[in-house]
Amino acid sequence: MKRKPSTEATGAWIRLMRVQSRVLAAVEQDLKKAGFPPLAWYDALLELSRAPSGELRPVELERQMLIPQYSTSRLIDRLVDEGLAVRRECKIDKRGQFIEITEAGRDLQKRMWAAYSAAIEKHIGSKLSDVDAAKLCALLDRLGCSCSQAQQLSAGEGASAR
Amino acid sequence: MKRKPSTEATGAWIRLMRVQSRVLAAVEQDLKKAGFPPLAWYDALLELSRAPSGELRPVELERQMLIPQYSTSRLIDRLVDEGLAVRRECKIDKRGQFIEITEAGRDLQKRMWAAYSAAIEKHIGSKLSDVDAAKLCALLDRLGCSCSQAQQLSAGEGASAR
DNA sequence: GACTATTCCATGCATCTGCATTTAATTCCG
DNA sequence: CGGAATTAAATGCAGATGCATGGAATAGTC
Secondary structure, eight states, X not given: OOOOOOHHHHHHHHXXXXXXXXXXXXXXXXXXXXXXXXXHHHHHHHHHHHSTTSEEOHHHHXXXXXXXXXXXXXXXXXXXXXXXXXEEEOTTOTTOEEEEEOHHHHHHHHHHHHHHHHHHHHHTGGGSOHHHHHHHHHHHHHHHSSTTSSOOOSSSXXXXXX | OOOOOOHHHHHHHHHHHHHHHHHHHHHHHHHHHTTOOOHHHHHHHXXXXXXXXXXXXXXXXXXXXXXXXXHHHHHHHHHHHTTSEEEEEOTTOXXXXXXXXXXXXXXHHHHHHHHHHHHHHXXXXXXXXXXHHHHHHHHHHHHHSSTTSSOOOSSSOOOOOO
16 A cells, blocks of 8 residues: 555656646747637637537536636636626526627637647647557546546647646 | 647647646645645755755756746745755855755655655556556657656655646 | 846746635525 | 525635846856
């Protein structure tokens, strides 16, 4: 129960931390330089745009994005402030609400995807063959336990987690 | 130059973000529950303890840990406040200083490694064979470009990046 | 030597985050 | 029904972070 990790396991840990940090920073940097907001905004807009009628309960969003409740609440504040989403009251449960993406929100999501996908290609795609990327996915899935849920790609997307 | 990433590359991106986030949170959580400070403290203490005479320039620390300058500065503040390190003036360059780890610092580093290594084993080692962990390392190295520098393990360690 | 550029580190300020708590509405259950 | 427990969302506050700037010392240039 208290076995020490092997050199390989420790190495994997270090690299997982370092590489993620580097790649994330690089991608965020690219987005920022293109004048876009943080990735978290993209993720939220994507989830909203994928939802049946372009709206979700904050709780749903929270579950999709794996971020704490208060974080979701404040992210929504910002999206609403920028006119990317609107709050709608929820008639069936007056505690709650619906968050609906606006046209401006959909538009931003699409424009961000152009820069975002280019960044992914630049920092991941160009460095790994598809076969190796798939191997990497498989190995990571063994650690993640459950990030493999859905997350299929249809028109243009990508998600993060933070 | 503007090619879209493959499904595999996008999948790898998503998993890299999600899995890292989960695993990091889990490990930090374990450390926290054991009553220890954040991982960044460990990393700094480790770097200091490894240094020839237990002291480093803030700039060195910054380079080792891959964190911004102001962040290093404040991390040092905290270590000093807690008596884990002391600032020493640098006679050869009066702009600078040396940060020296104290006995309390060395002690904390060692105690943290016990919990830290157990967490690595729990969240990585136990989920991946050594062979697979090595494969994961190799794939991640292709993305990271340069985290493979040194980082050998001698007595007990591990590093992160944030 | 005088002047400029660069390096090292700290810090003010605005924003962001985590944590705990609050308010309000809903559900559970005897 | 009526009160306890649960759930949805917001928020006050302390601490952390990013960014830009400041001051001090050194290095480079002519």
